[in-house]
Amino acid sequence: MKLKLTASLTLLASLAAGIVLATSPASPPAAGEVPAMKARLATRAGLVAVSSAGETYVAVGDYGTIVRSSDGGNTWQQAATVPVSGLLTSVSFADAKNGWAVGHGGIILVTRDGGETWAIQHTVDDKPVLLSVHFTDAEHGFVVGAYGTALQTSDGGKNWEPMQVGEGRDADLHLNHVFSGPSGTLFAAGESGSAFRSKDGGLHWERLNTGATGSLWSGLQRKSGQVLLLGMSGKVLESTDLGDHWKSLETGTNQALTGGVEKSDGGLVLVGTGGAIVTDKDGQLVTGIRDDRQNLAAVASGGGNLILLGQNGLIKDSQTH
Template sequence: MRNLIALLVLMLSALSQASPLPTVPAAKTANASAATLLSVTWAGERTVAVGDHGVVLLSDDRGQHFRQATSVPVSTPLTGVSFVDARQGWAVGHWGAILVTRDGGENWQVQRLSSAEDRPLFAVHFFNPTQGVAVGLWSLVLTTDDGGKTWIEQKIDAPPGASRADLNLMGLFADGAGHLYATAERGQLLRSDDQGKHWRYLDTGYSGTLWTGAVLGDGSLLVGGQRGTLLHSSADGSNWQRVPLQSKSSVTAIDVSGRAVIAVGLDGLMVRSDDGGSSFHEQPSSDGVSLTAILLNGDTSPILFSRRGVVPQR
């Protein structure tokens, strides 16, 4: 339960911590790299990480050094980020915020903000410069076909055995064929084959929350969640098998580069495969800091992020 509470603090607690004035711009601070960071991606060769207090960090030397973005129009938590090229990207967060950048993350503008209720968005994925999907609290799914100028809320069916669709949708990942997956509560993984308009449920056989996932090189699926849960399945989302871990710390992020696969989590959890996911070995961090995001360099060395900010590279 301690791991669950810790991760809820990282990704859900801003319901109570979110600013009542969400349009206050993020402050420029000398210690921005120490903010809790929740999502990271590549913008071309640039590393872009987002997190608490509207912090956006940029690195042009593959994670060796970071600087804060020039302008971010909100100071509430940002929980997801997606880029389609070196310049154009989107970030999402609390108060249903969706931000866009067209200069590689230096400056951001608001595309969507809900001041009526704080219904956070937890993840965003863009397939191309026009088609994107954002997901969040209580089965909130938003789609756009015009680069975010307009966002449409999509109604989804209730999960099996439930009367309504109220699962929190925690993460998004896609394969090269355009299939999009959303990790969710109650061991559910949702799949869309039409850019987020319609979804079907894939039951993993697990009953806890799934926080993150990735498609491996052979097309198979890997998802991670509470209590050291790491599950591997065939490409069609059937035949789920648990990857045995000694740790019971929650898995928070997964990244894949070629045959290298790394999953990270709370209490310094780090699990690595160098054979495309056929086998894994644990190599936890020595300081036990809770890891929240990861990005693999071309040499498969990890750029790590935590609730204490950027993790210095070894």
């Protein structure tokens, strides 16, 4: 049966929409795959996720685009070798050298040199859309995706084993983001207001009562220990007890919130569709809208800059908002 492209995948695709001006491939394609092409304007491709590899930022997105910056986001270079040209949806580094990226076609990529060169490490059976990868160290990693797809590894990705997150009716829910909370707790945010928690390194998961009904796109842990979940209609949920209880924070926007970061000074920055940028001011969340109103997927903070990722690529924003 042909699978329906649901709202969550449609949103992800729209965030990744971009144009790559490509030249010839830098290396022969892997079996069954076409490698990403070198592009003069790679930073203008649709980019949807970013991770720090030591002092380097690595961002991924459409057409197999992977770009790197070692100067706080001021300048970017395209990775030398990427063996796929499909949409990459997530990237995670365990340290300055070892990183993983996932995306369409059930692809899991690995790098051992800080994101300069990549190889296919694993392809998930049935080639589902993978939406998030998260490594807690160089050995232990987790991948989640569409229709309840979830895997884990304890040997740096040499072997990947299925991981049961949702049960019963929850088993087929899209899992949009997996991340760490306090005390080694793992969280997964999903569609229809679903969120799950594991206190034993991914062996067992339980559904949490978020009180939300719309899809939850991502989450993060604040330095003070709170866990946030971000979702449709400007939804921000906060928990101070590892997810046992959640309260909804007012943001003043109905735009979907898709990513966030806590800056070195403790300030919070959340981004979303329609150019929405949410910051905390005097204990309250305040929303501003960028003039270009482009959909934003993720944000990083470094070198005094905000690095915004969206449908038109990378934006370096020195404003404090």
